[in-house]
Amino acid sequence: MNVVQKYGGTSLENIEKIRAVAKHIASFRKEGDGIVIVASAMGKTTNELVAMAKELGEDVPKRELDALLATGEQKAVALLAIALQNLGVPAVSMTGFQSGFITTEHHSRARIKEINTERTEQFLKEGKVVVLAGFQGINEDGDITTLGRGGSDTTAVAIAAQLGWDCEIYTDVDAIFTTDPKIYPDAKKLDRITYDEMMELSSTGAAVLETRSVEIAKKYNVKIYIGKSLETDKRKGTYVMNDSIFIEEMPVTGISISDDCSIYSLRGMENDGVAIAKLFQLLADLHINVDMISKQTYGDNKCTISFSCTDEQAKDLDKAIENHEILSEIMVEKQPNLSILSLVGVGMATATGVAGKVFSILAKEGIMYYQITTSEISISVTVNRDEKIKAVIALCEAFGL
Amino acid sequence: MNVVQKYGGTSLENIEKIRAVAKHIASFRKEGDGIVIVASAMGKTTNELVAMAKELGEDVPKRELDALLATGEQKAVALLAIALQNLGVPAVSMTGFQSGFITTEHHSRARIKEINTERTEQFLKEGKVVVLAGFQGINEDGDITTLGRGGSDTTAVAIAAQLGWDCEIYTDVDAIFTTDPKIYPDAKKLDRITYDEMMELSSTGAAVLETRSVEIAKKYNVKIYIGKSLETDKRKGTYVMNDSIFIEEMPVTGISISDDCSIYSLRGMENDGVAIAKLFQLLADLHINVDMISKQTYGDNKCTISFSCTDEQAKDLDKAIENHEILSEIMVEKQPNLSILSLVGVGMATATGVAGKVFSILAKEGIMYYQITTSEISISVTVNRDEKIKAVIALCEAFGL
Numbered sequence: 001m002n003v004v005q006k007y008g009g010t011s012l013e014n015i016e017k018i019r020a021v022a023k024h025i026a027s028f029r030k031e032g033d034g035i036v037i038v039a040s041a042m043g044k045t046t047n048e049l050v051a052m053a054k055e056l057g058e059d060v061p062k063r064e065l066d067a068l069l070a071t072g073e074q075k076a077v078a079l080l081a082i083a084l085q086n087l088g089v090p091a092v093s094m095t096g097f098q099s100g101f102i103t104t105e106h107h108s109r110a111r112i113k114e115i116n117t118e119r120t121e122q123f124l125k126e127g128k129v130v131v132l133a134g135f136q137g138i139n140e141d142g143d144i145t146t147l148g149r150g151g152s153d154t155t156a157v158a159i160a161a162q163l164g165w166d167c168e169i170y171t172d173v174d175a176i177f178t179t180d181p182k183i184y185p186d187a188k189k190l191d192r193i194t195y196d197e198m199m200e201l202s203s204t205g206a207a208v209l210e211t212r213s214v215e216i217a218k219k220y221n222v223k224i225y226i227g228k229s230l231e232t233d234k235r236k237g238t239y240v241m242n243d244s245i246f247i248e249e250m251p252v253t254g255i256s257i258s259d260d261c262s263i264y265s266l267r268g269m270e271n272d273g274v275a276i277a278k279l280f281q282l283l284a285d286l287h288i289n290v291d292m293i294s295k296q297t298y299g300d301n302k303c304t305i306s307f308s309c310t311d312e313q314a315k316d317l318d319k320a321i322e323n324h325e326i327l328s329e330i331m332v333e334k335q336p337n338l339s340i341l342s343l344v345g346v347g348m349a350t351a352t353g354v355a356g357k358v359f360s361i362l363a364k365e366g367i368m369y370y371q372i373t374t375s376e377i378s379i380s381v382t383v384n385r386d387e388k389i390k391a392v393i394a395l396c397e398a399f400g401l
Numbered sequence: 402m403n404v405v406q407k408y409g410g411t412s413l414e415n416i417e418k419i420r421a422v423a424k425h426i427a428s429f430r431k432e433g434d435g436i437v438i439v440a441s442a443m444g445k446t447t448n449e450l451v452a453m454a455k456e457l458g459e460d461v462p463k464r465e466l467d468a469l470l471a472t473g474e475q476k477a478v479a480l481l482a483i484a485l486q487n488l489g490v491p492a493v494s495m496t497g498f499q500s501g502f503i504t505t506e507h508h509s510r511a512r513i514k515e516i517n518t519e520r521t522e523q524f525l526k527e528g529k530v531v532v533l534a535g536f537q538g539i540n541e542d543g544d545i546t547t548l549g550r551g552g553s554d555t556t557a558v559a560i561a562a563q564l565g566w567d568c569e570i571y572t573d574v575d576a577i578f579t580t581d582p583k584i585y586p587d588a589k590k591l592d593r594i595t596y597d598e599m600m601e602l603s604s605t606g607a608a609v610l611e612t613r614s615v616e617i618a619k620k621y622n623v624k625i626y627i628g629k630s631l632e633t634d635k636r637k638g639t640y641v642m643n644d645s646i647f648i649e650e651m652p653v654t655g656i657s658i659s660d661d662c663s664i665y666s667l668r669g670m671e672n673d674g675v676a677i678a679k680l681f682q683l684l685a686d687l688h689i690n691v692d693m694i695s696k697q698t699y700g701d702n703k704c705t706i707s708f709s710c711t712d713e714q715a716k717d718l719d720k721a722i723e724n725h726e727i728l729s730e731i732m733v734e735k736q737p738n739l740s741i742l743s744l745v746g747v748g749m750a751t752a753t754g755v756a757g758k759v760f761s762i763l764a765k766e767g768i769m770y771y772q773i774t775t776s777e778i779s780i781s782v783t784v785n786r787d788e789k790i791k792a793v794i795a796l797c798e799a800f801g802l
Contacts, residue, residue: 015456022457052480055416057487064486067494068479071472078469079453085465086458093468097498098543119543142499142520 002034006156011229013043022083041072062107073133096136103137110145150210161220176238178401179255200344403435407557412630414444423484442473463508474534497537504538511546551611562621577639579802601745
């Protein structure tokens with residue numbers, strides 16, 4: 001069977017664990033199988049490298065940071081290839097530039113433009129397990145880039161899409177659950193989930209799989225399996241695939257929880273579109289993908305724009321607004337320490353009354369909620385972080401999660 | 402002033418030292434200077450990486466080891482570039498593949514075939530300090546290679562040759578001495594030394610500068626300065642250059658000491674050239690550059706071949722001889738735990754009686770010596786390792802070193 005497998009940092013955090021992953025690969029590999037392994041950096045390596053860079057000063061140039069961080073995955077893949085060879089499994093490691101991951105020029109959050117799999121396919125033809133460094137690529141200037149948060153998942157799904165193979169993501173959680181079991185211990189394990197549901201869940205804080213990788217999986221119809229590292233019983237994990245039949249009777253499949261949220265409200269902006277365009281240009285320049293956005297118009301052609309971003313982006317944004325020719329004139333309100341709860345389910349598209357039910361549950365519990373956004377298959381509300389757990393429990397119980 | 406500077410691992414072993422090197426560079430850099438910095442891996446990184454690889458098994462595949470080791474220098478250059486930028490010095494890091502170091506295919510001891518300095522020169526033109534990862538390159542398959550022991554020196558001298566600049570090698574010793582001051586505390590510091598002398602010294606164990614880098618320096622007439630990291634007084638170091646006038650009155654400039662030596666004697670080989678050719682083919686296949694070689698013929702068309710190699714090479718060689726169709730039949734004697742003492746001096750080419758003087762000093766001290774080789778400017782003898790110090794002291798005193 002041909003497969004792409006991705007192993008996260010906790011599965012590779014020391015030599016013993018690297019050897020265990022190699023043994024696992026050796027145990028299921030059969031003659032003629034095509035196997036591509038995507039590895040993250042060992043354990044907390046990435047955080048340690050970032051900390052070293054920050055010791056040198058607060059402003060870390062992103063080109064250099066990418067070159068620095070890329071060493072983490074390169075080290076992991078070389079060691080994993082050595083471990084495999086020592087078990088008699090022919091294997092080669094490949095960095096981002098060797099595996100032909102050509103990306104956009106944006107350092108620290110580059111997007112994959114194309115993958116030249118020529119060398120990878122040559123190695124596969126020679127019967128070798130190809131161990132690819134996740135998270136990294138190279139831009140057209142020949143500079144090392146990284147793909148941002150969850151980048152190794154993106155690497156894995158993208159190479160699976162290119163090869164037309166299935167993708168298995170091994171991590172430190174058992175599967176995808178209806179919500180975070182740490183917050184709601186009765187959360188149920190999902191056998192399957194659709195791409196759209198997974199995207200809604202992951203874009204709003206369920207860190208198991210990054211949105212971008214699910215987007216690619218959906219676009220190229222890559223079947224993803226998510227499970228615990230070294231667990232061989234596939235019934236214990238979750239499949240992410242294009243199939244919604246199995247959950248039609250349930251409007252809500254899961255609830256994701258994101259703690260990293262601040263809401264900005266810019267009041268008294270001109271409603272002529274110019275100021276709004278400037279604002280979104282600024283956000284684009286800062287590479288801030290705002291999540292929830294709302295606009296309310298009021299008299300005298302004024303409006304209020306509200307949007308959410310992460311706490312780290314908020315830092316960049318505060319500085320940028322301060323120095324901005326137009327936006328510095330506007331009243332900016334910031335509401336930090338919020339959590340976003342997102343109820344997700346493809347069944348929502350056909351079920352009615354889900355939003356009403358959510359609001360009445362929250363009202364009954366006396367929980368304040370702020371920004372609300374909806375999509376065809378999700379409803380997201382922001383609540384104060386200290387009321388998060390109360391809200392999750394109430395919603396899970398009400399929707400049978 | 403345009404200059405290539407190389408900093409060794411001990412000069413970069415932690416964030417504090419990296420910042421100190423960056424400050425040093427910032428302090429001497431003037432507008433318009435072209436500065437290329439070559440960095441080794443931080444502190445003992447390379448040894449640590451090798452140890453990790455060996456934990457996975459004794460047979461470490463060299464392609465993967467090179468990919469693993471290359472992360473050490475990549476990490477160092479990224480951090481140094483970050484440190485420079487934080488001091489307001491525009492700087493970019495470059496790995497071996499980015500800086501166009503194209504090498505032969507031999508992993509772990511690749512040789513530089515060409516250097517495409519296009520990007521380096523572009524960055525220099527933009528006024529940036531270019532921080533190159535030493536020790537690494539890329540072969541024509543796109544695989545990461547390393548240049549072997551002292552490879553970062555080779556990187557530095559090679560890029561200096563290509564740019565036509567001087568090269569400064571900063572290390573943890575003050576200068577080049579007539580012999581190792583740890584063994585002979587009265588050893589004298591050399592202000593200048595010729596390429597040929599330096600090559601003889603370094604090929605026989607004075608680890609300050611690897612032979613290959615001196616070869617390149619000689620070929621392209623690159624002036625090298627060797628000094629202690631962060632020391633600004635150039636009078637304290639040693640220049641390696643093409644000038645022999647200054648030592649004509651002294652036949653011996655220095656003595657190098659190498660402890661890493663085993664001597665093999667293969668007795669009873671056929672003297673028809675076939676077996677000898679097989680032996681040297683085997684040595685070439687194992688990439689063993691034998692140092693001292695001698696051959697003695699005796700009756701019945703038999704001969705004995707003796708040669709020296711390092712202890713690590715000896716391990717490879719023992720295994721290879723054992724499995725070799727012809728050589729496994731031959732009586733192999735191995736003499737481990739030897740030291741090579743090499744007396745070096747361009748003055749030797751014109752002075753007479755140096756060899757005789759060496760042998761009579763050793764005889765007077767009752768020191769056994771074995772293999773002897775000579776070149777135009779050197780005499781090397783092997784002695785038992787436990788008589789090394791006694792021999793060095795006697796020779797230094799006799800030749801006024």
